[in-house]
Structure formats: structure tokens, C-alpha cells
């Protein structure tokens with residue numbers, strides 16, 4: 001299988017403290033990788049660096065054969081990915097509008113946007129919320145929305161930071177099922193072994209107390 005993501009000697013230091021040092025791993029196209037580690041081990045920091053929200057202290061990241069950190073048009077590389085955070089930020093518009101926006105930005109046709117948003121509303125049990133303002137949703141509902149919003153983009157790389165942390169068991173199972181069946185390459189984090197259940201391979205981040 002071909003390599004989609006290559007992380008080489010990646011390091012991050014905050015205020016003189018290393019979160020991690022010389023992290024090296026590769027992810028194959030279509031693979032699902034779980035990143036497991038205790039609180040504070042650097043899972044979110046890693047996801048933020050992979051999605052270009054945080055600058056590494058050192059190291060290299062290659063996505064789809066291109067250097068992420070040296071890409072001349074960062075937004076173009078960034079669009080190959082979709083990210084879901086534990087406490088996602090949602091836009092001040094309807095649930096429907098939130099799911100549709102990324103597709104609009106990518107220049108999809110109206111009919112295709114409608115079809116994909118309808119799929120997501122059904123797939124993620126969001127139908128009854130479609131006209132509600134996303135800001136007024138519960139934490140779990142927002143998390144579900146943000147997963148739906150990411151999945152409709154059919155990204156090359158899907159980054160999921162504890163995507164089921166706020167979900168009830170039924171919705172968590174539903175999301176795990178969708179993740180297992182997506183065509184995207186996936187990196188999923190969790191502080192417990194739960195992410196390993198749906199992954200092909202697992203890497204462990206060591207906590208400071210270990």
C-alpha cells in the first residue's frame with residue numbers, strides 16, 4: 001500500500017517542556033490509525049500540528065507526497081483533510097447550513113450538496129435538528145454535527161480527536177460504524193483503548209508519569 005502521511009522526527013516544545021520528541025510514523029492510504037495515550041500526552045497537539053493549526057518545534061510532515069510545512073499554498077493541502085475536535089466550534093447558522101458550508105466552499109454543485117447533507121442528516125440521526133441553530137445544540141449533538149460535517153467532505157485524511165467522547169453509547173456505535181466504512185484514511189485518538197477497536201493499527205503516546 002502507498003504511504004499517504006509520513007511524520008518524521010516531529011517534536012513539540014511548550015515553554016521549555018517537550019510534549020513529544022522525534023515522533024516518526026507513516027500511515028498508508030486507506031488505513032485507520034489509532035493514537036492512544038493518557039491525558040496530556042500530546043494527542044490533541046499532534047492533531048493540531050497535522051491540521052496546520054500549530055507549528056512544530058522540529059520535524060517534517062508529508063501528506064500525499066507534499067511537504068505540509070513547506071507547501072506554497074497551505075490552504076490547498078489543508079483542504080485534503082477534515083478535522084473533528086472534542087469540543088468542536090460550530091458556525092452560527094442551522095445544522096443544515098453547518099454541514100453544507102464546507103461543500104459550498106469547495107465549489108460543489110447545489111444538487112450534490114443537498115444530496116450529501118441529506119445523507120449526513122439521516123446517517124447521523126440529525127434530521128430532527130436540521131433547522132436548529134448549531135450554537136444551541138448540546139455538547140454531544142455538536143460533536144455529532146462536526147463528525148457529519150467532516151464526513152461529507154470525503155477528505156483524503158480524516159483527523160478525529162476523541163470523536164465519541166461526548167456521545168451516548170448508541171451514537172458512539174453509530175459513529176464508529178461510519179468511520180469503519182469510510183473510504184478516507186483515518187487518524188483517531190482516545191485516552192482509552194476504544195479507538196483501537198476500529199483501527200487497523202495503534203500507536204501509543206507515553207504520558208509524563210510513565
Ligand SMILES: Nc1ncnc2c1ncn2[C@@H]1O[C@H](COP(=O)(O)OP(=O)(O)OP(=O)(O)O)[C@@H](O)[C@H]1O
Pocket residue numbers: 014015019037038039040041042043044045046191
Ligand atoms: N498552548 C499550549 N501552551 C502550553 N502548553 C500546552 C499548550 N497546549 C498544550 N500544552 C501542553 O501540552 C501537553 C499535551 O497536551 P494535549 O492537549 O496535546 O494532550 P492530550 O493528549 O490531548 O490530552 P487529553 O487526553 O486531556 O485531551 C500538556 O501537558 C499541555 O499542558
Ligand SMILES: [Mg+2]
Pocket residue numbers: 043044045161
Ligand atoms: Mg486532547
